[in-house]
Amino acid sequence: MFYVSTRGDPQRRAFCEILLEGLAPDGGLYLPKAYPQVSDAMLTRWRGLPYAELAFEILSLYIHDIPPADLRALCAKTYTAQVFGTEEIVPLRKLEDGVYLEALSNGPTLAFKDMAMQLLGNLFEYELARRGEELNILGATSGDTGSAAEYAMRGKKGVRVFMTSPHGRMSPFQQAQMFSLQDANIHNLAIRGVFDDCQDIVKAVSNDLDFKRKYRIGTVNSINWARLLAQVVYYFAGYFQATRSNDQKVSFTVPSGNFGNVCAGHVARMMGLPVGKLVVATNENDVLDEFFRTGLYRVRGAADTHETSSPSMDISKASNFERFVFDLLGRDAARTKDLFGAQIAGKGQFDLGEDALFAEAATRYGFASGKSTHADRLATIRDTWQRFGTMIDTHTADGLKVARGQLKSGTPMIVLETALPIKFAETIREALGMEPERPAGLEGIETLPKKVTVLDADKTLVMDYIASHCN
């Protein structure tokens, strides 16, 4: 199995060569040369497997440069009931006939990003040890990504994390989650500014190639192929829980931001998992809904990017979307490069509405979409609590709202639960007039000692900090 860039870079790479990478050198994203196909016999064999074994089977189809015994051990070490709360790892819960929630948020940071990041932590530690190298991960977060990365990398050999976040702007619970970590290899840098300032600093530091090389700077952002691959597994696990035989289909609705999660669903479907629709749910930041309705992909400016009550979906562009467009265009790398390179850089948009291939997004690839607003979230959280006694978070509420518009009798709809309500307490109070449920073991984390350094929004301060904490 080799990986290629969506923009046509001729070099083919093996899994471990791209494991620690973000973008391909030509600015494209990595995808496998071809999607491995699953047969009916394979699905039948996989149906009864524990999650860690299922993960091993799927990952094995994509990773040929880690010995199978090692890969199996990495999966077994990652997907445990101790870390994810249940033996099923991603238990499916029926809400009503034909509508299910798949719980992806019972990992250490209570959001689905743990599903991939926990594996990434173990893969990084393994590969860095094999190479005898070290890596300093520099990131920017407004909440979920940073905490998932820190909990995945804490205590890992060969890895340090330097995570910037906007000072005073994350929820008290999110701050407590990150800043209470006392591990020597985890560094919280609270930047006096907004999230964009943090992101600009990360970009500026990464663009300083001498510094980047000298201090071995890396990232763990959502375009990393290994993260996406890890997410493919729970589409299979959800399918097996919702069906009894392989001639049944299911659909998925996915609360979407950067198109990473639902892109993993696309990969699962391309492998032959019997998926009907892949429904992309957005909040008021509806870049993706607009595309799937009209064919127009229009990157939003800062003034057009809304701060919402489902903040992990507040995006101005969808950084993984290029992967799907590459497939939609029949893997025409030159055209993908023109759309995401020249056209986005020039006009900030491209339009496939008139292209015959655009219709295939729905007909051949199963995509549908919808949008949800703050009022929809409140109503959906309230309704789900009143009718089913189930408390859902704001992102999952966006998913459930949009899913309801896409139900088809005979095809179960699985809504991916992407976070737990405790992470977004303010909106739960607004919707339900009560405090969100708090998982056992997290009582009082807001009062734990905090390890965080506050810095002005200046890249040289961040670089100095890294340089003096690298040994």
Ligand SMILES: *Cc1c(COP(=O)(O)O)cnc(C)c1O
């Ligand atoms: C990251 C995140 C999303 C968006 O996922 P993408 O892979 O960026 O589409 C949705 N919900 C929650 C809670 C998240 O943390």
